[in-house]
Amino acid sequence: MTQPRHSAMLSISNTNPIPIANDKQQPPSTQIQNLASTGLRVPSNRKTIYDRHLNRTRNAELSRAGFAFLFAEMVTYAQRRVTGIQDLERRLNEQGYPLGLRLLDLLYYRTMSSSTSSSLSSSSTSAAPPNRPLRILPLLHLIHGPLWRLLFNRPADALEHSVSPDTPNEYMITDNDPLVNTYISVPKEMSMLNCAAFVAGIIEGVCDGCGFEAKVTAHNQPTEMWPGRTVFLVRFGESVMEREKVLERAGVK
Amino acid sequence: MTVFSLIIINKAGGLIYQREFQPGLRKLSTNDYLVLAGTFHGVHAITRSITPKLPVAAATTTASTPTSSNVPSTPGTPTPITPASTHSFPNPGVPATGLESLETDKFRLTCFQTLTGTKFLLFTDPMMTSIDTVISKIYELYSDYVMKNPFYQLEMPVRCEAFDRHLMGWLRGRT
Numbered sequence: 001m002t003q004p005r006h007s008a009m010l011s012i013s014n015t016n017p018i019p020i021a022n023d024k025q026q027p028p029s030t031q032i033q034n035l036a037s038t039g040l041r042v043p044s045n046r047k048t049i050y051d052r053h054l055n056r057t058r059n060a061e062l063s064r065a066g067f068a069f070l071f072a073e074m075v076t077y078a079q080r081r082v083t084g085i086q087d088l089e090r091r092l093n094e095q096g097y098p099l100g101l102r103l104l105d106l107l108y109y110r111t112m113s114s115s116t117s118s119s120l121s122s123s124s125t126s127a128a129p130p131n132r133p134l135r136i137l138p139l140l141h142l143i144h145g146p147l148w149r150l151l152f153n154r155p156a157d158a159l160e161h162s163v164s165p166d167t168p169n170e171y172m173i174t175d176n177d178p179l180v181n182t183y184i185s186v187p188k189e190m191s192m193l194n195c196a197a198f199v200a201g202i203i204e205g206v207c208d209g210c211g212f213e214a215k216v217t218a219h220n221q222p223t224e225m226w227p228g229r230t231v232f233l234v235r236f237g238e239s240v241m242e243r244e245k246v247l248e249r250a251g252v253k
Numbered sequence: 254m255t256v257f258s259l260i261i262i263n264k265a266g267g268l269i270y271q272r273e274f275q276p277g278l279r280k281l282s283t284n285d286y287l288v289l290a291g292t293f294h295g296v297h298a299i300t301r302s303i304t305p306k307l308p309v310a311a312a313t314t315t316a317s318t319p320t321s322s323n324v325p326s327t328p329g330t331p332t333p334i335t336p337a338s339t340h341s342f343p344n345p346g347v348p349a350t351g352l353e354s355l356e357t358d359k360f361r362l363t364c365f366q367t368l369t370g371t372k373f374l375l376f377t378d379p380m381m382t383s384i385d386t387v388i389s390k391i392y393e394l395y396s397d398y399v400m401k402n403p404f405y406q407l408e409m410p411v412r413c414e415a416f417d418r419h420l421m422g423w424l425r426g427r428t
Contacts, residue, residue, distance in 0.1 A: 068401040075403035183401035185413035190404075227418065 054109060061153075068183045075184070075195055085193045089217070093201035100205020103150070107206075108132070111146050132210065134252055136236065136244055139210055140171055143203055151202070152179050169236040173203070176226040194218040196230045203232055213237035254428050255378035256387060257360060259420075260286070261395070263408045264370030266294030270411040274424055278360060278376060293352075293374065297364065301351030306340035363388065371395075387427075394419050 042048060078091040133139035140159055148156045152175075162170035178196045186193050196218040207214040215235045223229050236244075257278045261270035268290035273280070281289065342349060355362040361379040365388045366372045373391055377384055398416035399405050405413060 065401070068397075072401055072403035079403070183398055183415065185398065185402050185404065185415040187404050187412065195403075 054106065058110060064179075064182075067179075071180055071195075071198070072183070074198070085190055088193060089197040092195060092197040093204065093216075096198040096201025096203075097205040097208075100202040100207075101209045102205075103147070103202065104206050104209040107142070107146055107150055110150070111142075135247055136171070136212070136240070138253075139207065139212055140173070140234070142210075143206060144173055147203075147206060148175075151199075167235075169238075169241050171234045171236075173232040173234065174221075175199075175230050175232070177228050178230045181228050181230065192220070194220050194230055196232070200232050203234065207234065207236075212240050214240070254381055256381075256424055257376040257378070259376070259391065260290060260374040261411065262290045262294055262372040262374065265408065266291050267408070269409065272417070272420070274421070277378075293364075294372070297351045297366075297372065301349045304342070304349035304351070307343055308340050365392065367392065387424075390423060391420065394423065 074095060075092070078088055078095065082088045082091065133142055144156045144159045148154065156173050157176045158172070158174035160172045160174070162168065162172070164170075175196070178199060180196055180198055181194070184195050186195070200216040200218040204214055204216040207216065214237065217233050217235075219231045219233060221229050221231045255277065256274050257276075258273040259270070260268065263269045268287050271286050350366065352364055354364065356379055358379065360376050361381070361384075363375045363377065363384050364372055365375070373388060373395075375384065375388055375391070377387075394416060398419055399411050399413050402413050402415070405411065
């Protein structure tokens with residue numbers, strides 16, 4: 001099951017940096033011509049998205065209605081030719097997965113530059129915060145806090161470890177009112193469906209990008225107060241749990 | 254501040270939503286509600302087409318300023334006047350709306366038609382004020398929780414649990 005995922009990851013990382021590498025080698029004028037010939041629109045001030053500082057859009061906000069319509073169309077697209085609810089959730093998950101992989105770098109960059117003023121120079125010293133989570137808990141805190149704030153402008157509502165001794169590899173992240181489900185009412189005959197499977201895919205991409213093989217699924221757990229309450233179940237793979245034990249013995253935080 | 258019930262009619266005259274919020278009106282059968290929606294749709298279309306128009310020529314002679322009608326009626330050259338352009342609505346920029354409200358001593362029916370042709374019929378107490386607020390809020394909730402729902406098929410009956418929940422919650426909060 002993990003093999004196609006990693007190949008997908010490789011193909012994404014192979015295809016993505018090509019235009020960026022070209023940009024650096026060529027003078028700006030030819031770069032703009034290049035973009036124009038591929039059909040990309042260049043703004044009138046000739047500043048492309050690559051010329052902008054990454055933190056420029058840090059506090060920028062997106063139209064919620066615009067996102068709602070886009071996401072509704074994504075769900076409709078995923079619904080074509082599906083065999084069942086699980087298939088639909090898998091497709092939504094696959095839409096979110098590459099997003100998580102790519103988002104991870106931006107997340108690192110922003111958490112690093114916000115915690116230390118000069119990001120790269122001070123990260124070599126020992127006092128700097130760790131750049132990459134090595135253990136499961138720091139990873140989950142990264143998802144629960146910074147990732148959720150980056151995506152939804154607030155932290156997730158709860159982070160729990162499975163109480164059952166049979167499944168020590170299961171963790172749960174709870175969102176009382178997922179943004180993606182705000183305007184969605186699932187019909188009764190599909191009551192098992194949760195469209196936050198898309199967000200589960202993002203989490204899965206972030207976990208895989210960090211080197212933690214995991215399967216993430218979204219489940220409905222409505223309460224009286226929160227009818228849209230969603231639990232993201234994170235199941236780490238065997239290899240991750242083995243490494244976790246080794247790291248624990250070695251005292252790595 | 255009594256809102257009895259809400260009916261939503263699609264642009265073809267089909268009933269797509271019917272909900273009772275407070276008792277007070279006699280209940281109809283589902284079939285009767287369908288007939289009511291279809292009948293109202295027809296009546297609404299008729300009232301729109303019988304909206305009286307003002308003759309354009311009279312307007313130009315009494316007030317010497319040229320009206321915004323598309324026929325340049327210069328007095329020297331008598332142009333062949335087509336019947337359609339001789340009359341216009343009192344306010345040419347605004348199209349005729351048709352039936353907007355219907356009042357009995359027990360209830361008032363307010364009709365709001367969106368630009369896309371969907372009609373919201375609200376049955377309220379005849380004494381109630383600020384119906385516009387209620388209608389615009391209902392329209393807002395409809396465009397949020399019905400039109401942004403990927404599982405809603407256009408022109409089909411509205412079965413959106415989030416729409417019901419927010420509508421009920423908002424109306425309960427008002428009373």
